[in-house]
Amino acid sequence: MIEIFEYCGKEDGISFLVLAAVHGNETAGTKALRRLIGQLEKREIEIGKGKLTLVPVCNPAAYQKNVRETEENLNRVMKPHQNPQTYEQKLANEICPLIATHRMTLDLHSTHCPEDVPFAFCDYADEYNKPLIAVLPVGYVLEGWPQMYAAQNAISDFSTERYAHTCGNTATTLECGYHEAETAAEIAYQAVLNALAALGMIEAPMPPLMDKKHILMKYFVIKEKSGRLLKNYKHLDKIRAGEKLAVYDDGTILTAPQDGFILLPNPDAKIGTEWYYLGKQG
Ligand SMILES: [Zn+2]
The missing domain is CATH 2.40.50.100 (RNA polymerase II/Efflux pump adaptor protein, barrel-sandwich hybrid domain)
Structure with missing residues (x-):
């Protein structure tokens, strides 16, 4: 079972889901969400509008072992499975209902090499993720993933972004840098705070827009x-x-x-x- 934290504002607003450790060894997002949960519990940060849902560890068994996955890549099987065959397919069955019921999802990841540059993925650009990506504290956006997979006949894969898109919702993936980099958890934390401000969910000034290079x-x-x-x-x-x-x-x-x-x-x-x-x- 995954652990889910929910915070509802007094006023109506967007429903925003933040996922971390979809890959078990990518823990920057987990650290960031635990820090944020601490502040939300102490009311140092309050959700004024909308609903915020946080899942600090989406793949608990892989997280425990500090590995990417146990049986298969969760970010390739993120769709409902009628008869789940693997641990990750069972996890997908817990996470997909959340993605389906939140207008916007931010999925926090990290990458394999020291000095890796942080970046965002934007698979399905729309009026929800464009302003969100604009305030993420990274300098690069990678686009064209679905077209690339379609061109190489691998379109059976379901990522968080694809499943959200299938549901008529929006997801963005943030790669916060190298798994072990000290800056990665800080980037993840700042990204979520900036997103909460940009989505109008907390009382905070609009975060600065950061120039992005677009890579296809x-x-x-x-x-x-x-x-x-x-x-x-x-x-x-x-x-x-x-x-x-x-x-x-x-x-x-x-x-x-x-x-x-x-x-x-x-x-x-x-x-x-x-x-x-x-x-x-x-
Ligand atoms: Zn990942």
Whole structure:
């Protein structure tokens, strides 16, 4: 069972859901939400309008073991499962009713490499997530994820954003930087406070808008067999067409098809999972 915290304002307003640790080892959001829950309980922060729902740990078993998942990636099976087969599918059955009943969801994640730059995903831009993303304390927005997956025939995957969109709601994913970075929890905390102010849920001045670079995601590469990345790539490193990015142990080399950026490189990717993504400035 997941732990859910709800705070209702006296006045009507938007329903806002914040999720953390959908991936169990991504704990920046958990730390931020626990800090916020402490302040809400002490009434140092009060929800004036609307309803705020917080889930500090969406994948408790993976969180306990400090691993991404137990049986499968929860952020690929985020839809209702009539006959759930895995632990993560059972979790999805607890979380999806929340996503379905909240107009806006913010899903807090973190990434694999030290020095990773924080960024937001915007899969389905609309009038709800555009102003929210504008106040998130990050300099990059990654777009085009659904189109990229559709182009590579992998559209059966359901992320938080896709499920929210399917329900007629809106979700945004925030990647707060490297899992272990001290700044990640602070970015997560500031992001939620800025969102609460921008959504009019707390009495606070409108947070400053932060300029964002927009990156269009073009390809993802699944690690098919044993191999390694050829450089100590970081998220958003620039790459050139033809650059050798990775090599399999059998000698097969993977190169960049065009100039752009390497995104979310995971040097520890398991076989059959996403190794890295490629994108270009949009
Ligand atoms: Zn994640």
